[in-house]
Amino acid sequence: xxxxxxxxxxxxxxxxxxxxxxxxxxxxxxxxxxxxxxxxxxxxxxxxxxxxxxxxxxxxxxxxxxxxxxxxxxxxxxxxxxxxxxxxxxxxxxxxxxxxxxxxxxxxxxxxxxxxxxxxxxxxxxxxxxxxxxxxxxxxxxxxxxxxxxxxxxxxxxxxxxxxxxxxxxxxxxxxxxxxxxxxxxxxxxxxxxxxxxxxxxxxxxxxxxxxxxxxxxxxxxxxxxxxxxxxxxxxxxxxxxxxxxxxxxxxxxxxxxxxxxxxxxxxxxxxxxxxxxxxxxxxxxxxxxxxxxxxxxxxxxxxxxxxxxxxxxxxxxxxxxxxxxxxxxxxxxxxxxxxxxxxxxxxxxxxxxxxxxxxxxxxxxxxxxxxxxxxxxxxxxxxxxxxxxxxxxxxxxxxxxxxxxxxxxxxxxxxxxxxxxxxxxxxxxxxxxxxxxxxxxxxxxxxxxxxxxxxxxxxxxxxxxxxxxxxxxxxxxxxxxxxxxxxxxxxxxxxxxxxxxxxxxxxxxxxxxxxxxxxxxxxxxxxxxxxxxxxxxxxxxxxxxxxxxxxxxxxxxxxxxxxxxxxxxxxxxxxxxxxxxxxxxxxxxxxxxxxxxxxxxxxxxxxxxxxxxxxxxxxxxxxxxxxxxxxxxxxxx
Amino acid sequence: xxxxxxxxxxxxxxxxxxxxxxxxxxxxxxxxxxxxxxxxxxxxxxxxxxxxxxxxxxxxxxxxxxxxxxxxxxxxxxxxxxxxxxxxxxxxxxxxxxxxxxxxxxxxxxxxxxxxxxxxxxxxxxxxxxxxxxxxxxxxxxxxxxxxxxxxxxxxxxxxxxxxxxxxxxxxxxxxxxxxxxxxxxxxxxxxxxxxxx
Numbered sequence: 001x002x003x004x005x006x007x008x009x010x011x012x013x014x015x016x017x018x019x020x021x022x023x024x025x026x027x028x029x030x031x032x033x034x035x036x037x038x039x040x041x042x043x044x045x046x047x048x049x050x051x052x053x054x055x056x057x058x059x060x061x062x063x064x065x066x067x068x069x070x071x072x073x074x075x076x077x078x079x080x081x082x083x084x085x086x087x088x089x090x091x092x093x094x095x096x097x098x099x100x101x102x103x104x105x106x107x108x109x110x111x112x113x114x115x116x117x118x119x120x121x122x123x124x125x126x127x128x129x130x131x132x133x134x135x136x137x138x139x140x141x142x143x144x145x146x147x148x149x150x151x152x153x154x155x156x157x158x159x160x161x162x163x164x165x166x167x168x169x170x171x172x173x174x175x176x177x178x179x180x181x182x183x184x185x186x187x188x189x190x191x192x193x194x195x196x197x198x199x200x201x202x203x204x205x206x207x208x209x210x211x212x213x214x215x216x217x218x219x220x221x222x223x224x225x226x227x228x229x230x231x232x233x234x235x236x237x238x239x240x241x242x243x244x245x246x247x248x249x250x251x252x253x254x255x256x257x258x259x260x261x262x263x264x265x266x267x268x269x270x271x272x273x274x275x276x277x278x279x280x281x282x283x284x285x286x287x288x289x290x291x292x293x294x295x296x297x298x299x300x301x302x303x304x305x306x307x308x309x310x311x312x313x314x315x316x317x318x319x320x321x322x323x324x325x326x327x328x329x330x331x332x333x334x335x336x337x338x339x340x341x342x343x344x345x346x347x348x349x350x351x352x353x354x355x356x357x358x359x360x361x362x363x364x365x366x367x368x369x370x371x372x373x374x375x376x377x378x379x380x381x382x383x384x385x386x387x388x389x390x391x392x393x394x395x396x397x398x399x400x401x402x403x404x405x406x407x408x409x410x411x412x413x414x415x416x417x418x419x420x421x422x423x424x425x426x427x428x429x430x431x432x433x434x435x436x437x438x439x440x441x442x443x444x445x446x447x448x449x450x451x452x453x454x455x456x457x458x459x460x461x462x463x464x465x466x467x468x469x470x471x472x473x474x475x476x477x478x479x480x481x482x483x484x485x486x487x488x489x490x491x492x493x494x495x496x497x498x499x500x501x502x503x504x505x506x507x508x509x510x511x512x513x514x515x516x517x518x519x520x521x522x523x524x525x526x527x528x529x530x531x532x533x534x535x536x537x538x539x540x541x542x543x544x545x546x547x548x549x550x551x552x553x554x555x556x557x558x559x560x561x562x563x564x565x566x567x568x569x570x571x572x573x574x575x576x577x578x579x580x581x582x583x584x585x586x587x588x589x590x591x592x593x594x595x596x597x598x599x600x601x602x603x604x605x606x607x608x609x610x611x612x613x614x615x616x617x618x619x620x621x622x623x624x625x626x627x628x629x630x631x632x633x634x635x636x637x638x
Numbered sequence: 639x640x641x642x643x644x645x646x647x648x649x650x651x652x653x654x655x656x657x658x659x660x661x662x663x664x665x666x667x668x669x670x671x672x673x674x675x676x677x678x679x680x681x682x683x684x685x686x687x688x689x690x691x692x693x694x695x696x697x698x699x700x701x702x703x704x705x706x707x708x709x710x711x712x713x714x715x716x717x718x719x720x721x722x723x724x725x726x727x728x729x730x731x732x733x734x735x736x737x738x739x740x741x742x743x744x745x746x747x748x749x750x751x752x753x754x755x756x757x758x759x760x761x762x763x764x765x766x767x768x769x770x771x772x773x774x775x776x777x778x779x780x781x782x783x784x785x786x787x788x789x790x791x792x793x794x795x796x797x798x799x800x801x802x803x804x805x806x807x808x809x810x811x812x813x814x815x816x817x818x819x820x821x822x823x824x825x826x827x828x829x830x831x832x833x834x835x836x
Binding site: 002003004005007008030031032033034035036037039042060105107110 | 689691696697698699700701703705729806808810814816817820823824827828831832
């Protein structure tokens, strides 16, 4: 007997869902509890952390659940004494989607999922409580008069009504499962599964399912050597199969998996194992259904076969971005999401070209430069990319270069079909100039950085924001090394970049009016890209290069990082980071409204308040400019 | 003064030898102990109950705990104290030999934590001596000392109740060494994070 375990059981008994369990059961659960003390502002888990093996109950103190968008923290809920949180590991396998942080000094009980799961499976009230709470994202159902929730869903991307719809949506699943007979040889079935990239195979007799073999079975029964690989499938299959009807909802599927503790469900015509197999639902299908649309988009991108498919996906991404901005999801989040999807689209385009042309004769890397390289591409702006291939012997050089030029051309034309305009300056992998061997690129960067301004007028600073899309990671690293080795004591180069950053016209006139275009098709519109965003982007790049920061290409993150690296001026950097987000948001909204790149803002359509917001977001630019002038002696090129 | 010579060829009990051999490795486990005694004299008084919890990775592991009431019938009889509590308690009862042996096995090479731990350790050492064993070798941390270090106070001692009040540990009506050990464990976690010992 354990006195403290009993005290904890006494405590838990007061709160749902524990009030459904007996004291004995609670004492047993309490025994496996770990008690954790969190000091004020201590983070227990945050977005994208791998799932813990426990969920948590607040014993005393307060835990804030929030979505942190680096800059601002959106509070979702507060958990007080007796509240449960961190339920995600019960229902999903992907990482946490929110941050749990102690608002004051807090003591929490960590209950291992493994201990609690049997109680959930055996007690439908407990299961209902957890499921309902996880699904509806609202307050504790038994606690309606009380506005604060005892239980919070860890899904945050949907608003309340939507999540319920989502939860009862039907699932997309594999409708052509691998079928084998009981007498098939295990090795053959495993080969079939591997070929089809499937995690399961249904074992059938006369088209009726009698069992199922999953990766888990293969691992637990074959890899451990308990059953030889040459025996028949019926030795290792799980039988009987858990079967469901077609059109099963996400909620139902999840419930059944939990109840029977399985990872796969077999879909049959009438829902029993006495009818024909229609498909297999795997745990992964549930994750995809829950992890909201981005996951689905990426999956579809990977499967798409032609530019037309990709185009429709890109259009859906635009929709998603629009919705996200509408719902006030922090822009840095949307940025990340959009750039991942953009990256996947470009990657797929290269892959499609390779499928057409045959496999490449040498290793290569396709790098995105410019806005996509910085992961800031929300709208379909122009494509900027470069192609680097490994050094080959002189006799092969022509053929290799020829192949990669073709690859570049094909890819850019696919991208054009999807809706990415070609770069007006020709900064693309299809251009002779930007499709080169590693040595040539090394020389190129060396000459840019050591003799800027001479015979290399085409130097555009976007070449210093790059991100690999597909190919050999080592090539990207090699170029990165060239850049960072050349940075040391290179005042000339910084001088050049500094002047480049400062040469743009100021966004406001002497009278604090917007400096609008004076002629051309965009007369009287404000060029937010070159006059407001570019100076910030250039400034961030300049400073982060001078601090030799590697691996951070994003303007917003660069400023954030700079604030830490250079605490003296941290305020300036943080203001710039904020301003950047505000300005890009306006640009994106403008772009979405007019289906353009959003470069020119029509001031007539803006409200007075919006104009003021933009103006105040322009203020940190002056400070940044002063900082640049102070730090770098800009003499040579001015 | 020449005690060590007397001990030079002494054969220790097996559990003690096992205990000593554990110190070849360093431990990442803390064990919070609390001993309830009949008084403050090392010679005259005895331990009547023991409570202990393990702390691993900054969390109290409820299952990894130890508690027992020590049946001191002889002592109670000699001092004319009622045996009632010992007889009626539902907690696990052990003789002193058994209890001390079990405790030594439980703590192993962990770092000990307690409130005025020196006294508890001395009490245990006296009991160990009766079992022909040596003294505890564990490192020991005192939460009162930690608290005073945090606030830079040198001239005052704090009782467990006072510390609980300062750090807002909920007080419970029940009192046992296990209860005390749990409170000390919570205090230790709080002090540890405040002192930045991680």
